[in-house]
Structures are given as C-alpha cells and as structure tokens.
Amino acid sequence: MTDRALTDSSDSTGSTRSIDSARPIxxxxxxxxxxxxxxxxxxxxxxxxxxxxxxxxxxxxxxxxxxxxxxxxxxxxxxxxxxxxxxxxxxxxxxxxxxxxxxxxxxxxxxxxxxxxxxxxxxxxxxxxxxxxxxxxxxxxxxxxxxxxxxxxxxSTAEWIVDVPRTGLDPRWSGPADGGRVDLVDGEDVRKIGPELHERLRRGRPGAVSRDERWWRINTGVPEVTSGSWTEPYYAVYRSASGEVEGMVSYESDDKWDDKRPHNTADVNWLIAVTPAAERALWHYLCSIDWITRVKTGWRAPDDLLPHLLPDPRAARVTTQADWLWVRILDVVRALEARTYAGTGTLVLEVTDRDGLSAGRYRLEAGPDGASCAPTTLDAELTLGVGELGRLWLGDESAVRLAALGLVREERAGAGSVADALLRTSRRPWCPDIF
Known part of the structure; x- marks a missing residue:
C-alpha cells in the first residue's frame, strides 16, 4: 500500500505552502x-x-x-x-x-x-x-x-461477510456438478500453477496488475521473505472437467464454539478465477466446509458474482465498499490508444494538469477496430483534470456523473454522454492486489 503519506501541505488550489525551517530538507x-x-x-x-x-x-x-x-x-x-x-x-x-x-x-x-x-x-x-x-x-x-x-x-473494491446457514446452498454438496473438481494443495503447488493462472486472469481484467515471483513466495510462506508470524493457510484449486486449472483460493479459519455449536469463520486471503464455473465452485466449497458458519470474502470486485451465486443473495452482507487503485495518466495519447472501445465516436478533450506532465488538447477517434489520439487545435468538447481522466480511463466512472459533481465541464452539450458511450465497460475494472 502507499503507506501513510501523512498530509503534506497544500492549499485548496493544490499549491504547496512552505514553512520556515532552520535546516534545509x-x-x-x-x-x-x-x-x-x-x-x-x-x-x-x-x-x-x-x-x-x-x-x-x-x-x-x-x-x-x-x-x-x-x-x-x-x-x-x-x-x-x-x-x-x-x-x-x-x-x-x-x-x-x-x-x-x-x-x-x-x-x-x-x-x-x-x-x-x-x-x-x-x-x-x-x-x-x-x-x-x-x-x-x-x-x-x-x-x-x-x-x-x-x-x-x-x-473500487468490496468485501462481504457470508452468513452460510442463510445462503440456501445445499449443505450436502460434495463437489461441482459440471464435472470439475476442487482439490486442496500446498504452497509449493501454488507457486507452480498460480503464476500462469494469474496471467490468464490479468489479461482479461482491466485494472489488474502484474505479480512477480516474490509475491508468490510471500503469499506461500517461503521463509526468507515472510515474518515469524506466518500462519500456513489452506489452498484449494478448481480444475475443469478437462483437468485445466481455472481457479484458486487461499483461506484461513478460526476455531470458535459456543454452547457446543460451531461458529467458525473462513477468512479468504485471495481468490482468483478465470471462469464463472471456477468462481461458483470455489465459493460453494468455502460455504460447504463443516463447522464454517461465516465466510469473509477479502477484497473483491465491486460487481463480483458472489452475492448472486447464492440462492439468497442477502446472505452476503457488504462490509467494505471503497476506492482502491488510483491512476495518474502520464501519456494521454498512449493511454487512450492502448485500450479498446465497444462503440464508435470522436471526442476532443481538454486535459488540465497543474504539473504540466499531461496537459493539452487531444482528439480521440475510437471504434471497435482501434483508436487514434493526437494533439489538436479543435475546440474542446469536454474539459477535465488529469485525475478525472484517470478515473474514466479504465471504464469505471461516468463522465456525466463527474459533470454533475462539477469535476468535468461539458463544452458541448452531450459530450459527457459521448464519453460514457466510448469509455465505460460492461464489467467493472478490478485490481486484486495491494502494493
């Protein structure tokens, strides 16, 4: 995480105030x-x-x-x-x-x-x-x-707590009905099969970031990179009927009883899946473990399938809903040309940037077959700060909404709707990682 950047000084315009100090920093x-x-x-x-x-x-x-x-x-x-x-x-x-x-x-x-x-x-x-x-x-x-x-x-990210008895899931579940299977594995197995699975996930999920070998070593308890407080979690893998690994989960559990009745929680460290079948099977598995009465999901996509995989979606209660990955555009042209667009259209953007790294006026011409973006002298249709462009770039935010908040200005009526038609995505972007 971008740890504790204890508030540095700036006024409402963003300019830095200097405080007298006896020594230079x-x-x-x-x-x-x-x-x-x-x-x-x-x-x-x-x-x-x-x-x-x-x-x-x-x-x-x-x-x-x-x-x-x-x-x-x-x-x-x-x-x-x-x-x-x-x-x-x-x-x-x-x-x-x-x-x-x-x-x-x-x-x-x-x-x-x-x-x-x-x-x-x-x-x-x-x-x-x-x-x-x-x-x-x-x-x-x-x-x-x-x-x-x-x-x-x-x-954005969301976390849920699942009240297992309320889900309506069959308590006699013994495995996926689609011919796949769920197996427990150890950390060494995860280090072998996890990286390839994550590569498949991140290439299909806007907002996902790369993981290096050290990530897998830290999260599987390799001694030289973990602290003395490491507790070995459980790892479960979903394999399709053809034997292909399509999902994986790391979780821990407590041991809590009251009046001879179990009240144990499965606490998910991370869960990745590249197919809905894998996602369904792993959540069902977690909710089927004997003595587990609650499942804490960990950080998930805000439009995660989980609640609606349950017969009673109200069994999953949101405990966190918040911003997650922040993006700062450094190269407007390359950023807008790198992504794809479901619709077709053009838009002239006036990007403001008080640090001067990305400021300018740009014409975006986009369609399903590709996009081009270049500086232009044409009249701007939408004026926005580089931070607002970062909010829109991965498709999670609405330009119309930002305009209503006074964060984006339409120079031409309807420009916000054009931006939304071009930039927004059918599934919300998600970053599974913290760094």
Missing part, C-alpha cells in the same frame, strides 16, 4: 547503506515499531532499487520515504501498459507541511515520464492526498 535517492535508516522512518510513518529487524533489512536489500527509493533527510535523519517500482497494468481490452507503481510513502509527523511529499512525488513522476511509463499507480491509504498530484480513483 534534502530529498534524494538513498544509498544501500541508508536502507536501515529509511526503514526506521517508514515504520515510524506507518505507526509500526520503528526499529528495523535484521530480517527486514536483509529482505529489503533483495528487492528495492535504491535509484527509485527516495528519502527526505533533515540533518542526516530520514524524515520521509517514497518508493516506486516497474509494473504492468491491464487496460480495457487486455493491453499491458507500463506503469510506475508507487508505495512506501510516509512523511514523519514532525516534518509535515514542508512540501516533502510534493518534492518526492514530483521527482518520481518526472522520472517515470522520462522512462516512458504510460501511467503511475498507487493504493491510497488516505483519500484526500493524491488527487492534488493528478491521481484519480480508477477501481
């Missing part, structure tokens, strides 16, 4: 020798015990790139942290676009409102633009911070 990339001090500041900002363990230091050394790991120093003490890394983000239609993934953002409480976050962000985004990244991405711990840097919430 040095913002730069760290050296490998400064990793322990950087971790101390990171832990402080994230309200964790500040002392870095030897294991944490050793683990960080294996994967962080010092050139993309920024810090703010005050008289040699690290008071701000920021890290980015390469990522691929799936656009509408399945194209994988290069992204600058941002994480580990903190400003120490004693140094808020000195422009530290703004300086770190400006340096990173300029480098990302220079590299040729199409977008920047992050998971925002706090909502109000990142809009002023041109990010917009582009996907």
């Amino acid at each position: 040095d913002v730069r990339a760290i050296t490998t020798d400064e990793i322990p001090e950087w971790i101390r500041a990171l832990n402080t900002g994230f309200l964790r015990p500040p002392t870095a363990s030897e294991q944490e230091i050793a683990d960080r050394r294996t994967y962080i790139d010092p050139d993309r790991t920024l810090a703010a120093f005050d008289a040699g003490r690290c008071v701000g942290t920021f890290r980015s890394f390469p990522q691929e983000l799936t656009a509408v239609g399945g194209a994988l676009v290069p992204a600058d993934a941002i994480s580990n953002v903190t400003v120490t409480p004693t140094h808020r409102r000195r422009g530290i976050l703004g300086r770190m962000m400006a340096r990173d985004l300029a480098a990302a633009k220079e590299r040729g990244d199409v977008v920047a991405t992050l998971i925002a711990a706090e909502y109000p911070i990142y809009g002023r840097y041109g990010f917009g919430p582009a996907t």
